[in-house]
Amino acid sequence: MVESVLDDISHRRFNPLRGSYVLVSPHRTKRPWQGQQESPSKTSLPAYDPACYLCPGNKRAQGDSNPQYDRTFVFVNDYSAVKEEQAPYEPEHEAGSAESLFLQAQPVTGKCYVLTFSAAHNLTLADLSPAEIVPVIDAWTEIYTAHLSPRSPLAAAAPATRLPPSSAGVSVTKPKEQYRYMQIFENKGAAMGCSNPHPHGQVWTTSSLPEEPAAEFEQLKQYRRQHAGRHMLADYAALEIEKGERVVFENEAFLVVCPWWAVWPFETMIISKTHKRALVDLNDSDKQMLAEAIAEVTRRYDNLFETHFPYSMGIHQAPLEGSDDEIEAAYLHLHFYPPLLRSATVRKFLVGFEMLGEPQRDITPEQAAARLRECGGELYRKKLA
Amino acid sequence: MVESVLDDISHRRFNPLRGSYVLVSPHRTKRPWQGQQESPSKTSLPAYDPACYLCPGNKRAQGDSNPQYDRTFVFVNDYSAVKEEQAPYEPEHEAGSAESLFLQAQPVTGKCYVLTFSAAHNLTLADLSPAEIVPVIDAWTEIYTAHLSPRSPLAAAAPATRLPPSSAGVSVTKPKEQYRYMQIFENKGAAMGCSNPHPHGQVWTTSSLPEEPAAEFEQLKQYRRQHAGRHMLADYAALEIEKGERVVFENEAFLVVCPWWAVWPFETMIISKTHKRALVDLNDSDKQMLAEAIAEVTRRYDNLFETHFPYSMGIHQAPLEGSDDEIEAAYLHLHFYPPLLRSATVRKFLVGFEMLGEPQRDITPEQAAARLRECGGELYRKKLA
Ligand SMILES: O=P(O)(O)O[C@H]1O[C@H](CO)[C@@H](O)[C@H](O)[C@H]1O
Ligand SMILES: O=P(O)(O)O[C@H]1O[C@H](CO)[C@@H](O)[C@H](O)[C@H]1O
Numbered sequence: 001m002v003e004s005v006l007d008d009i010s011h012r013r014f015n016p017l018r019g020s021y022v023l024v025s026p027h028r029t030k031r032p033w034q035g036q037q038e039s040p041s042k043t044s045l046p047a048y049d050p051a052c053y054l055c056p057g058n059k060r061a062q063g064d065s066n067p068q069y070d071r072t073f074v075f076v077n078d079y080s081a082v083k084e085e086q087a088p089y090e091p092e093h094e095a096g097s098a099e100s101l102f103l104q105a106q107p108v109t110g111k112c113y114v115l116t117f118s119a120a121h122n123l124t125l126a127d128l129s130p131a132e133i134v135p136v137i138d139a140w141t142e143i144y145t146a147h148l149s150p151r152s153p154l155a156a157a158a159p160a161t162r163l164p165p166s167s168a169g170v171s172v173t174k175p176k177e178q179y180r181y182m183q184i185f186e187n188k189g190a191a192m193g194c195s196n197p198h199p200h201g202q203v204w205t206t207s208s209l210p211e212e213p214a215a216e217f218e219q220l221k222q223y224r225r226q227h228a229g230r231h232m233l234a235d236y237a238a239l240e241i242e243k244g245e246r247v248v249f250e251n252e253a254f255l256v257v258c259p260w261w262a263v264w265p266f267e268t269m270i271i272s273k274t275h276k277r278a279l280v281d282l283n284d285s286d287k288q289m290l291a292e293a294i295a296e297v298t299r300r301y302d303n304l305f306e307t308h309f310p311y312s313m314g315i316h317q318a319p320l321e322g323s324d325d326e327i328e329a330a331y332l333h334l335h336f337y338p339p340l341l342r343s344a345t346v347r348k349f350l351v352g353f354e355m356l357g358e359p360q361r362d363i364t365p366e367q368a369a370a371r372l373r374e375c376g377g378e379l380y381r382k383k384l385a
Numbered sequence: 386m387v388e389s390v391l392d393d394i395s396h397r398r399f400n401p402l403r404g405s406y407v408l409v410s411p412h413r414t415k416r417p418w419q420g421q422q423e424s425p426s427k428t429s430l431p432a433y434d435p436a437c438y439l440c441p442g443n444k445r446a447q448g449d450s451n452p453q454y455d456r457t458f459v460f461v462n463d464y465s466a467v468k469e470e471q472a473p474y475e476p477e478h479e480a481g482s483a484e485s486l487f488l489q490a491q492p493v494t495g496k497c498y499v500l501t502f503s504a505a506h507n508l509t510l511a512d513l514s515p516a517e518i519v520p521v522i523d524a525w526t527e528i529y530t531a532h533l534s535p536r537s538p539l540a541a542a543a544p545a546t547r548l549p550p551s552s553a554g555v556s557v558t559k560p561k562e563q564y565r566y567m568q569i570f571e572n573k574g575a576a577m578g579c580s581n582p583h584p585h586g587q588v589w590t591t592s593s594l595p596e597e598p599a600a601e602f603e604q605l606k607q608y609r610r611q612h613a614g615r616h617m618l619a620d621y622a623a624l625e626i627e628k629g630e631r632v633v634f635e636n637e638a639f640l641v642v643c644p645w646w647a648v649w650p651f652e653t654m655i656i657s658k659t660h661k662r663a664l665v666d667l668n669d670s671d672k673q674m675l676a677e678a679i680a681e682v683t684r685r686y687d688n689l690f691e692t693h694f695p696y697s698m699g700i701h702q703a704p705l706e707g708s709d710d711e712i713e714a715a716y717l718h719l720h721f722y723p724p725l726l727r728s729a730t731v732r733k734f735l736v737g738f739e740m741l742g743e744p745q746r747d748i749t750p751e752q753a754a755a756r757l758r759e760c761g762g763e764l765y766r767k768k769l770a
Contacts, residue, residue, distance in 0.1 A: 005473075005474045006490060008472060008597045009467060009471040009472055009474055009491045010467040010468065010471065010492070010493045011491060011492045012476060012490065012491045012593055013489065013490050014489035016487060020596060021593075021595075021596055023493060023591075023595070024490075025467065028464055028466055030742045035575055035580030035581075036575035036576065036602060047721060070610050079413055081395060081406075081408065081410040081738070081745060082395040083395065084394070086392055086395065087394055088390075089391065089396060097626070098623070098624040101585035102401060102618075102621050102624055103624075104398065104399035104401075104643055105396045105397065105398050105409075106396060106397045107394055107396050108397050112394070155703065181742075183738055183741055183742045185737035185741050185742075186737065187734070187736045187737040189420035191421065192421055192734065192737070193421070193424070193736045193737075195420030195733025196420075197645040199444075201736070204738050204742065206408075206742075208406075208408075209743075210406075210742035210743035211405060211406055211742070211744075212741035212742055212743060213742070214504060222529055235483055235487075236483075236487050238483070239484070239487050239488075244461055261488060275713060289724070290511040302492060312739075312741070314741035315744075316739060316741070335740075335741060337740050349572070349577065349578025351570040351572045351577045351697045352571065352578075352698075353568055353570060353587070355597070355720075356568055356570050356593035356595075356597055356598075356697070356720060357566075357568040357570075357591075357596070357597055358595035358701035359596075360399070360466060
């Protein structure tokens with residue numbers, strides 16, 4: 001296979017989803033490492049921590065108390081990056097002036113939520129069974145639905161759901177303003193800026209369309225135009241299944257793959273095998289399949305270096321509001337961006353050349369996928385116990 | 386001033402140099418921090434460390450010995466990310482096939498150098514005087530010159546220099562192939578993936594034009610076309626000098642500014658006040674001014690949190706080879722990307738939302754510039770000594 005030359009030579013791979021490049025230098029993992037080591041993540045946390053602001057019944061930073069929730073729980077972030085209301089900003093720069101060219105700013109409003117994945121302080125997605133992950137997917141779907149524009153073609157598909165009071169002490173009501181986009185994500189582990197091990201993710205909803213989904217929507221729309229309405233990620237998933245070498249796991253509905261153009265050493269994507277615009281397009285069986293895919297990725301990650309594997313992950317799907325064209329081109333997928341490279345304590349730094357030149361990776365995605373394929377089976381912590 | 390509204394509200398700023406956005410949430414620094422802390426960087430290193438592979442006279446990883454150099458010293462990276470020679474790669478994908486769309490790779494050749502900034506193991510750029518930084522700028526200029534395409538209009542400007550034997554044990558000879566681009570950079574500190582405190586930077590030279598300079602050249606060319614041949618960064622520097630609020634330092638030839646669109650908390654740019662395409666356009670007085678600007682930034686950084694302030698920095702300038710249009714639009718500037726946010730041990734993480742949505746910052750560039758303006762004067766370590 002001609003591709004195997006790429007195990008030994010430096011090359012650049014193209015990412016058609018973002019329209020960008022990554023430099024791959026497979027021989028570079030031979031470098032000795034004398035630099036920073038991450039502390040391996042603490043084990044043996046208690047199931048309930050009285051000092052944790054996410055545990056059921058505890059007090060939060062700004063005085064509110066969490067309910068005695070038993071599954072997921074959602075609340076407005078006490079330190080939201082964007083807010084529903086703020087002072088207006090109307091710059092008075094003359095058209096064509098240097099100010100109007102160089103000092104461009106637009107106000108951004110929005111709403112930020114925190115969502116716990118479990119009442120237990122010491123469980124992560126990797127510890128949960130697919131059946132226990134389904135409620136998390138349900139909560140994501142419900143938050144998304146509650147913010148969906150009534151003008152979106154997706155509104156018809158969306159069940160008129162509301163988070164059940166058992167799971168959400170604060171009900172997610174439609175904000176006054178219609179926002180453009182919702183980013184659902186999880187930062188896991190201290191190496192990814194997460195300040196609390198209690199399993200949780202975030203949801204940031206903004207009046208602007210952020211850069212990353214904007215770039216993807218452009219590429220997805222262009223692909224459809226150039227390929228008779230076909231979907232890029234459906235075609236890509238089919239090719240990866242045929243090739244096999246970058247596949248980590250698949251079930252009927254979802255593929256887990258180390259994408260050809262991955263930047264982070266063990267970066268993966270979960271891709272729907274058929275066109276789904278957003279979470280609301282999933283039926284119950286699809287949700288179980290997605291839960292299984294999430295369980296498989298996170299468990300394999302933890303097994304890889306026998307550690308609580310840090311990552312940032314998030315869902316890319318249709319905007320809350322957008323053109324019909326954009327919503328139809330949107331294609332549900334999840335990105336996992338994990339920093340570890342060699343062991344539980346040695347990470348990849350995307351620094352100098354990466355910041356000033358372009359992203360660079362050491363091991364190939366094919367090598368990463370092979371390692372992750374071998375890491376299936378029971379969670380290492382359960383075997384130790 | 387209407388801009389001061391932006392100290393309190395969430396907004397998006399536009400970066401005309403990259404054509405991208407950053408989300409600014411000034412109120413967010415109020416969050417309590419329970420997450421990862423960096424270890425404050427070690428002080429009191431010896432001037433010579435027998436275990437350091439960069440110190441004069443010592444042995445390197447692959448067996449070569451460093452000369453007894455006394456200033457700068459350059460050698461080919463023992464673990465280069467790109468190499469001058471490698472096996473050929475000619476993918477055999479049929480035009481229009483899924484492989485040709487999704488599995489795109491191009492071989493990249495090139496040469497990577499390491500450049501020490503001083504013979505002393507325990508000095509950093511912040512410890513060096515401008516006069517001691519001039520040799521580093523000379524070395525950069527000479528490495529650049531040695532790789533410049535004879536077809537470049539810059540070749541006429543470039544002195545036919547070679548690194549003096551006193552500073553370089555390995556002479557930088559023109560590689561067999563003409564490369565497209567040279568990225569000069571420094572990763573400083575363990576938080577930025579630097580594995581050795583001996584003051585040094587890197588030079589990666591590649592057959593491809595990396596993403597970041599490519600994006601900048603597009604924006605710079607477009608600005609010239611739309612503004613009667615004027616240069617974006619000359620106009621921008623003039624505006625910042627007029628406004629003052631983001632200026633950290635200036636001398637006759639260079640401006641140090643926290644750019645309007647900065648992503649990292651204390652990100653700065655050093656911008657030439659007049660159009661210089663590359664280091665070879667600088668005369669001796671310009672080089673002294675640049676050395677002073679580098680000394681001012683790095684010293685202020687260290688003074689800010691009284692620590693060895695980590696950062697990645699690098700030089701953006703004309704490509705080694707390119708169209709006349711691209712080379713003429715190129716505009717010498719340096720970027721400093723430092724991760725620290727609140728103290729010597731608390732950094733900003735560009736993670737979940739930043740990776741999946743868009744870059745987000747907390748303090749405003751105006752607040753950062755005000756802090757850095759106050760940090761002038763002697764290096765804190767010298768006062769302690
Ligand atoms: O070459 P070094 O210093 O070993 O490596 C460092 O800088 C490189 C260039 O920015 C990065 O690719 C590495 O991740 C980082 O650890
Ligand atoms: O909101 P948190 O968890 O306090 O903060 C974390 O996630 C945010 C969103 O990715 C980042 O902006 C912060 O830098 C990071 O520390």
